[in-house]
Amino acid sequence: MSELDDKRQESGQDQNIDNQSNIPAEGQRKPAADPKAGLNLSGAEDAALDQEIEAALEGVNLLDMYGMEEPAEAAAPAPTGEPKAPGVNKGRVLSVADEGLFVDLGGKSQGFLPAEECEEGKRYEVGDTVQVSIIRYDQRDGLLILSTKAAEQQLVRSNLKEGAYVEARVTGSNKGGLEMDIKGIKAFMPASQIDFIRIEDLNTLIGQRYVCEVTQAERGDRNVVLSRRNVLLKEELEQREKVWAELEVGQLRHGVVRSLMDYGAFVNLGGVDGLLHVREISWARVKDPKEILTVGQGIDVVVIGIDREKRRISLSLRQAGGDPWTAVEQKYAVGSTYQAQIVKLMDFGAFAQLEPGVDGLIPISEMTWAGRIRHPSDVVQPGMIVEVKILRLDVKEKRISLSMKSLQANPWLNIEEKYRPNEIYPGKVARITDFGAFVTLEDGVDGLIHISELSDKRVGKVSDVVQNGQEIQVKVLKVDAAEQRISLSLKGMGGEPEESKEAAAEPAAQPAVETKAGKKKQRPLRGGLSW
Numbered sequence: 001m002s003e004l005d006d007k008r009q010e011s012g013q014d015q016n017i018d019n020q021s022n023i024p025a026e027g028q029r030k031p032a033a034d035p036k037a038g039l040n041l042s043g044a045e046d047a048a049l050d051q052e053i054e055a056a057l058e059g060v061n062l063l064d065m066y067g068m069e070e071p072a073e074a075a076a077p078a079p080t081g082e083p084k085a086p087g088v089n090k091g092r093v094l095s096v097a098d099e100g101l102f103v104d105l106g107g108k109s110q111g112f113l114p115a116e117e118c119e120e121g122k123r124y125e126v127g128d129t130v131q132v133s134i135i136r137y138d139q140r141d142g143l144l145i146l147s148t149k150a151a152e153q154q155l156v157r158s159n160l161k162e163g164a165y166v167e168a169r170v171t172g173s174n175k176g177g178l179e180m181d182i183k184g185i186k187a188f189m190p191a192s193q194i195d196f197i198r199i200e201d202l203n204t205l206i207g208q209r210y211v212c213e214v215t216q217a218e219r220g221d222r223n224v225v226l227s228r229r230n231v232l233l234k235e236e237l238e239q240r241e242k243v244w245a246e247l248e249v250g251q252l253r254h255g256v257v258r259s260l261m262d263y264g265a266f267v268n269l270g271g272v273d274g275l276l277h278v279r280e281i282s283w284a285r286v287k288d289p290k291e292i293l294t295v296g297q298g299i300d301v302v303v304i305g306i307d308r309e310k311r312r313i314s315l316s317l318r319q320a321g322g323d324p325w326t327a328v329e330q331k332y333a334v335g336s337t338y339q340a341q342i343v344k345l346m347d348f349g350a351f352a353q354l355e356p357g358v359d360g361l362i363p364i365s366e367m368t369w370a371g372r373i374r375h376p377s378d379v380v381q382p383g384m385i386v387e388v389k390i391l392r393l394d395v396k397e398k399r400i401s402l403s404m405k406s407l408q409a410n411p412w413l414n415i416e417e418k419y420r421p422n423e424i425y426p427g428k429v430a431r432i433t434d435f436g437a438f439v440t441l442e443d444g445v446d447g448l449i450h451i452s453e454l455s456d457k458r459v460g461k462v463s464d465v466v467q468n469g470q471e472i473q474v475k476v477l478k479v480d481a482a483e484q485r486i487s488l489s490l491k492g493m494g495g496e497p498e499e500s501k502e503a504a505a506e507p508a509a510q511p512a513v514e515t516k517a518g519k520k521k522q523r524p525l526r527g528g529l530s531w
Contacts, residue, residue, distance in 0.1 A: 087133045087134070087150075087151075087154050088131055088132070088133055088151045088154045088155060089105055089106075089131070089132060089133070089134075089151075090129055090130070090131055090132075091103035091104055091105045091106070091111065091129070091130055091131075091132055091146070092104045092127065092128070092129055092130075093124050093125065093126055093127060093128045093129075093130060094110070094126065095126060096124055096125065096126060098115065099114065099115055100112055100113050100114040100115045100117070100118065101113040101118070101124055101130070103130060103132060103146055105132075105144070109144065110143070110144070111132070111134065111143060111144035111145065111146040112138075112141075112143045112144070112145055112146065113130065113132060113146040113147070113148065114145065114146075114147075117135070117145075117146065117147035117148060117149055117150070118148055119148045119149070119152075130148060131148065131151045131152075131155070132146040132147060132148055132150075132151050133146065133147050133150035133151040133154055134146060135147045135150055149183070149184070152183045153183050153184050153185065156182055156183045156185055157185065160182075160185070160214055160217040160224060161214060161217060162214055162215060162216065162217060163213065163214065164213070164214045165211055165212070165213055165214075165231065166182050166211070166212055166214060166226070167182070167209060167210070167211055167212075168180040168181060168182045168187055168189075168209070168210060168212050168226055169181045169182075169207070169208070169209050170205045170206050170207060170208045170209075170210070171206065172206060173202035173203055173205070173206065176188075176190060176191060177189050177190040177191040177192075177193070177194070177202070178191075178194065178202060178205060180212070180224075180226055182224070185224065186224070187224035187225065187226050188224070188225055188226070189212065189225070189226040189227065189228065190225070190227075192229070193215070193226070193227035193228060193229045193230070194228055194229065195228065195229060195232065196229065196232065196233075210228045210231075211228070211231055212226035212227060212228045212230075212231060213226065213227045213228075213230040213231050214226060215227045215230070236271045237271070238271075239270050239271035240270075240271035240272050242271075243269055243270050243271055243272045244272060244308070244311075247269075247272075247303060247306055247313065248303065248306075249303055249304065249305065249306055250302065250303065250304075251302070251303045252300060252301070252302055252320060253269050253300070253301060253302075253303060254269075254298060254299075254300055254301075255267035255268055255269045255270075255274070255298070255299060255300075255301055255315070256268050256296060256297070256298050256299075257293050257294065257295055257296060257297045257298075257299065258273060258295070259295060260289050260290055260293060260294075260295060261289070262278075262288070262289075263277065263278055264276050264277040264278045264280070264281070264289055265281070265289050265293050267299065267301060267315055269313070272313065273313070274301070274303070274313030274314065274315040275312070275313065275314055275315065276289075276301060276315045276316070276317055277314070280304070280314075280315065280316040280317060280318055280319070281293065281317050281318060282317065282318050282356060282357070283318045283323075283324055283356045283357020283358070284343075284353065284356035284357060285343050285344065285353075285359075299317055299320075300317075300320045301315040301316060301317050301320055302315065302316045302317075302319040302320050303315060304316045304319065318357065323357075324355060324356065324357040324358050325357070325358065325395060325398050328358055328393070328395055328400075329393065329395050332354065332358075332390055332393065332400065333390065334390050334391070334392065334393055335389065335390060336389070336390050337387060337388070337389050337390075337407065338354055338387075338388060338390070339385055339386070339387060339388075340352035340353055340354050340360065340385070340386060340388045340402065341353045341383065341384070341385055341386075342380045342381065342382050342383060342384045342385075342386060343359060343382060344359075344382065345375075345376045345377055345380070345381075345382060346376070347364075347375065347376075348363065348364055349361050349362050349363040349364045349366075349367075349376055350362045350364075350367070350376040350380050352386065352388060352402055354400070358400070359400070360388070360390075360399075360400030360401065360402040361399070361400070361401060361402060362376075362380075362386075362388060362402045362403065362404055363401070363403075364376055366391070366401075366402070366403035366404060366405055366406070367379045367380065367404050367405060368404065368405050368408065368444070369405050369408055369409075369410065369411050369412075369443065369444025369445075370443040370444050372430065372431060372438065372446060379404075380404075386404055387404065387407050388402040388403060388404055388407075389402065389403045389404075389406040389407055390402065391403050391406070408444075410444075411442060411443065411444035411445050412444070412445065412481060412484050415445065415479060415481050415484075415486075416479050416481050419441065419445075419447075419476050419479055419486060420476060420479075421476050421477060421478060421479065422475065422476065422477075423475070423476050424473055424474065424475050424476075424493070425441055425473070425474060425476060426441075426471065426472075426473055426474075427439035427440060427441050427447065427471070427472060427473075427474050427488070428440050428469065428470070428471050428472075429466050429467060429468055429469060429470045429471075429472065430446055430468070431468065432462050432463055432466065432467075432468055433462065434451075434462070435450065435451055435462075436448050436449050436450040436451045436453075436454070436462060437449045437454070437462050437465075437466050439472070439474055439488055441474075441486070445486070446486070447474065447476070447485075447486035447487065447488040448485070448486070448487060448488060449466075449474065449488045449489060449490060450487070450489075453477070453487075453488065453489035453490060453491055454466065454490050454491075455490060455491065456491050456492065465490070466490075472490070473493060474488040474489065474490060474493075475488065475489045475490070475491075475492070475493060476488060477489050
């Protein structure tokens, strides 16, 4: 006796549907159909009776014959909420064997579900409910042969309507899109409906399973067109509303960089995009977001602003790692020396980075002792590493004052011993102003020749006497070490510059004044002189 027969006997299923015949042992098959029960027939008679039974059953619905009702087309869901379709019935597993399952279909009806017709990968136990379709009637064993696969197809066919969701497997690809399989039903998904972005190699998707929306279904299961993009879009819209409901300022959230702009990056937080401004990418200065971020990169950001009315979100990457200024007071002490990198030049000084996010200002007056400079670029350039000293700290305002010249030798020390009044010293004209000329005596030590001290004679313009870069001999008038000032003079030096002599020899121009009559008169100058 086969294992199948043993299982049937153990489960009390040795009787046929009307309890009138048994399944015979292997090699000794007995007639199982009810019309032959209890008859002792020869082989010829047996064959004739089989033909008679088949003729009698012709046109008879097996479901009606066994007391089962076939659901009408597009029947409503069963009380359990499970969908029904024509030819789909629910049954209860009576026993489990290697060859398949015996299923109670209700009333006096029983059927056999072969293993190859079971749902792949599913393990069945006695008492489980299964949805099956009758695919044929085995007259010799008197059993209804069942299939869960056929039932699934029937359910799918009844649900193949525009807007319905189905699970489909990618079986192939062509230039236009993907070939899909829905429980044995062929379908097609255009390339534009696969995802939000275009996928270049569609062959990489073969074997994947996707939940899709039916966008077209003609003649039941013919010309079925699917869209995964519609499903993703609806999921994104649902997720977007969920995220908006959860968003709060100060939250730390994970996102993905969607796009990069000159002014920052847009980061997707799960259906919602937020702006990560360039100044919020790092505590260090960032010129181009592409230097730090890439499209598709996952990052953790802090929500720093929400405008629900305009649907705008402001994000910060740098704050996600903490504010470096919280430890500045402990790390950088006033009077200490550090190395810093020049990051930005301004007319009034240069900003130097001590660490990412912590910059200090080197005022132009604190860059060097070597004379007056017009612009920081005369001393430093962006990217240069310099030695600086901390002069002042203001953590609340996030300001640090730095000095470079504090680490250089001060040429004004003992300056009164080096330059004595009424002594003559060599110098070089460094800068000309309206009120005089600054003369460099040595690196970091400049003195001023006031316009009144340029010559024994009256001087109209400083440039009439001296020029930038001109080397001259000057007399020291006064030294103020505390104020770092030295007063110089050219008076009484003898050897007055030729430019000054020529200017004195030329007659002064006499500016004309126009009268009411239209005639011009010479305007008298102070002291009765005209020029």
